[in-house]
Amino acid sequence: MKSIDSVSPTQTAIPKVGFVSLGCPKALTDSELILTQLSAEGYQTSKTFEGADLVIVNTCGFIDDAVKESLDTIGEALAENGKVIVTGCLGARKDDGGSNMVAGIHPRVLAVTGPHATQEVMDAVHAYLPKPHDPFIDLVPSLPGAVGEAGIKLTPRHYAYLKISEGCNHRCTFCIIPSMRGDLVSRPIGDVLKEAQALFAGGVKELLIVSQDTSAYGVDIKYRMGFWEGRPVKTRLLELVQELGKLAQQHGAWVRLHYVYPYPSVDDILPLMAQGLVLPYLDVPLQHSHPDVLKRMKRPASGEKNLERIQRWREICPELVIRSTFIAGFPGETEEEFQHLLDFVREAQIDRAGCFAYSDVSGATANDLPGQLPQSVREERRARFMAVAEEVSIQRLQQRVGQTMQVLVDKAHSLGKKGGIARSWADAPEIDGLVHLHPIAKASQQYKVGDMLKVRITAAQGHDLIGEVL
Numbered sequence: 001m002k003s004i005d006s007v008s009p010t011q012t013a014i015p016k017v018g019f020v021s022l023g024c025p026k027a028l029t030d031s032e033l034i035l036t037q038l039s040a041e042g043y044q045t046s047k048t049f050e051g052a053d054l055v056i057v058n059t060c061g062f063i064d065d066a067v068k069e070s071l072d073t074i075g076e077a078l079a080e081n082g083k084v085i086v087t088g089c090l091g092a093r094k095d096d097g098g099s100n101m102v103a104g105i106h107p108r109v110l111a112v113t114g115p116h117a118t119q120e121v122m123d124a125v126h127a128y129l130p131k132p133h134d135p136f137i138d139l140v141p142s143l144p145g146a147v148g149e150a151g152i153k154l155t156p157r158h159y160a161y162l163k164i165s166e167g168c169n170h171r172c173t174f175c176i177i178p179s180m181r182g183d184l185v186s187r188p189i190g191d192v193l194k195e196a197q198a199l200f201a202g203g204v205k206e207l208l209i210v211s212q213d214t215s216a217y218g219v220d221i222k223y224r225m226g227f228w229e230g231r232p233v234k235t236r237l238l239e240l241v242q243e244l245g246k247l248a249q250q251h252g253a254w255v256r257l258h259y260v261y262p263y264p265s266v267d268d269i270l271p272l273m274a275q276g277l278v279l280p281y282l283d284v285p286l287q288h289s290h291p292d293v294l295k296r297m298k299r300p301a302s303g304e305k306n307l308e309r310i311q312r313w314r315e316i317c318p319e320l321v322i323r324s325t326f327i328a329g330f331p332g333e334t335e336e337e338f339q340h341l342l343d344f345v346r347e348a349q350i351d352r353a354g355c356f357a358y359s360d361v362s363g364a365t366a367n368d369l370p371g372q373l374p375q376s377v378r379e380e381r382r383a384r385f386m387a388v389a390e391e392v393s394i395q396r397l398q399q400r401v402g403q404t405m406q407v408l409v410d411k412a413h414s415l416g417k418k419g420g421i422a423r424s425w426a427d428a429p430e431i432d433g434l435v436h437l438h439p440i441a442k443a444s445q446q447y448k449v450g451d452m453l454k455v456r457i458t459a460a461q462g463h464d465l466i467g468e469v470l
Contacts, residue, residue, distance in 0.1 A: 015129050016044040018052035018081065021154060022070055023060030025210045025258070026115075026181075027088055028154055029163040031058045033118045034087070035152040038125070042132040049076070053129050054083035054110065056121065059102075061090030061180055064359060074106050085124045087113045092180035093363070115181050116166050158408065158450030159206035159429055160199050164192050164240065168212035169219070170300050172287075173366035174327065174358070177212060186218050189226040189235045193243055200251040205450055206408055207248065208256045208428065213300070215261040238268050245277030252452060254408070256428055258283040261300050262309055270316040279425050280319040287327050289344035290337040296369060297330065310348045321426040323352035328385050329378030330358045332371030338381050342388050351396050352432050353389035357382040390463075397433070397460040400424075404470065407435050407455045415446040416469065422453065424465065433463040445469045 017038055021031035034056065038045055049055050055077040059070035070090045077084045086102050092114030093101045102112050111124035125131075153160050167182040196207060211217065218224070218235035225232045233239050241257070248255045255278040260266060262284055273280040286306060288294050314320050326341065345353060357378040360367045407422035410429070420437040427433045435455060440446060447453055447469065455467035 014042065014044050014132055015053045016046055016051060017125065017129070018046050018049045018055040018077070019058075020047075020055070020073055020077070021058045022073065023058065023066065023088060025161045025208065026163055026166075026212065027058055027060060029161050029210070030088070030116050030118070032152055032154055034058070034121050035154070037118055037122055039152060041122075043125075043129075049080040052081055052083075054085060054125070055081045056085045056087065056125075059086060059088035059090035061088065061093045061101075062175075062177065063356075063361065067093075071102075071105060074102065074109065078106060078108055082108070083128065084109045085111045085113075085121060085128075087115070087117055087121050089115050089177070089180040091115070091117075093176075096362075155429075156410070156449065157203055158410075159208065160204045161208045161210050162192065162196055162199065163187070163210050164214065164217050165211040165220075169216065170213065171298055171365075172300075173296065173298050173369065174330070174361065174364050176361055176363045179363060181212065184213065184216055184220045186220050186235060189218075189233050189240060189243075190228045192240065193228045193233075193247070196244055196247055200247055200253055203450065204253065205251075205452065206254040206256060206429075207244065208258055209244070210258045212259065213261055214257060214259045215263045215266055216300075237265065241269055241272055241278055245272060248278070254279050254425060256281050256283075258428070260284050262286070262306050263300070264309075267309070267312070267316075270313050270320070273320065274317040280317050281321045281426060281428070282313075282323075283428065284322055284324050286324045288330065288337075288341055290333075290340040293330055293333055293337050293341075296332055297327075297366070307344060307348055314349075321351045322348070323354075323428070323432060324350055325354045325356070326385060327356050327358050328381035329373045331366055331369035331373065333358075333373065333381075338384075342385065345385070345388055345392055349396065350389065350392060351426065352393060353385075354431075355382050355385045355389065393463060394460070397463070397465060400426075400457045400465055401460055403457050405435075405455055405457060405465075405467070407437075407453050407467070409437075409447055409449050409451045409453060410434075412448050412451075415448060416440040417446070420447065422455070422467075424455075433465065435465045435467050436461075438466070438468045440469050 035045055046052055057074050057077055060066035086109050091102055091112045095101045095104050100112055110128055113120040165184055165186040167184045168178045169184045217237045221235055223234050223236045226235050244255045260282050272278055405424045407424050409420055409422045411421040413419050417439055419439045422435045422437055424435055454470045456470055457465050457467045459466040
């Protein structure tokens with residue numbers, strides 16, 4: 001859960017909005033847009049419900065645990081405050097009778113919207129809490145907590161998510177995201193690059209590119225030509241990565257790619273990684289390896305030979321780090337198919353892997369597939385998968401010992417005198433490992449959050465590394 005501190009001076013005359021953000025990085029960027037608009041219109045925002053004139057809860061509506069957390073948070077906000085607006089993926093979900101799930105469970109909420117609905121949320125806020133600024137007579141205030149022109153960010157100031165598109169054209173059988181977020185809508189490439197430029201200018205040192213399907217950027221508009229700094233630029237992932245890499249180099253920053261499906265077009269990105277234009281890191285949501293399981297999942301690129309593709313990627317860019325997520329115990333999965341997945345993780349040398357035991361998601365077509373496995377089997381396979389994944393990950397990390405790596409500082413204890421915590425270029429925030437830094441040996445080595453350092457890796461411990469500042 002992401003929450004925020006007040007981003008406006010405390011004044012009793014200024015209406016206050018409590019805000020809670022749940023869910024994935026894509027939902028986080030939605031929250032940032034809403035918070036930016038709230039601040040631009042003069043509202044206070046707060047991480048607490050107490051004393052707020054109303055509360056906004058940005059929800060997640062995918063897996064059961066996330067739905068429960070969202071519903072519980074809405075209930076808590078209603079109990080503590082009573083005036084609640086709900087947005088996000090859960091806001092778009094229907095119950096078995098076709099009615100809005102949130103309104104059915106919590107009928108006291110003031111309004112419910114789906115995801116990526118900044119204007120709808122603001123309309124609801126205006127209806128119950130009139131905005132304090134008159135745009136015709138008041139100046140738009142500066143936005144405390146904002147990163148340049150990019151608006152308010154809920155991440156630490158040294159990294160930020162940049163969403164390049166909304167929605168998804170695929171219909172994977174285990175997923176209901178398209179029913180909540182709609183089909184693919186790519187942002188104009190000029191707008192994306194303008195936001196990236198503002199983030200870098202505001203001090204962001206790591207830009208994490210997110211979408212529902214990053215590889216499909218521009219497909220919906222047939223890779224239409226856009227414009228950036230007076231130049232024509234095609235709305236396509238290759239050109240976007242090229243331009244983002246150039247911007248990042250100007251600021252000594254990183255660009256990290258997430259949600260990259262393994263289409264053949266991704267092959268063109270690997271030389272750019274080998275050149276150091278963007279990080280040699282790919283978050284590839286593979287979900288499985290066996291062709292028959294992928295077909296039952298209706299995964300994009302299910303017909304691709306992913307092992308061969310990954311091996312070719314590593315030939316082009318030997319430093320490549322791959323993280324992925326998988327599903328164990330999908331309906332119809334045989335022991336042979338599951339073993340195929342374990343062999344794949346070993347052969348593909350997946351650096352970081354997460355795994356979910358398959359679970360029914362209300363509205364997903366996979367619920368009706370034959371061969372539903374007992375929960376015990378699903379969990380047992382998940383455990384076996386994680387054992388193999390951790391084995392591979394630890395082996396990969398051991399190869400880092402003795403290497404010199406560039407790291408980004410997330411925590412600095414007494415400017416490094418008592419050590420600190422950083423991440424290497426091989427690790428994304430919140431989902432991968434850390435680099436634990438030894439206390440510095442001399443004052444000239446002092447560092448702060450957001451600094452880039454050269455570190456010698458001295459040991460590997462679990463999923464993390466230990467290093468000394470050079």
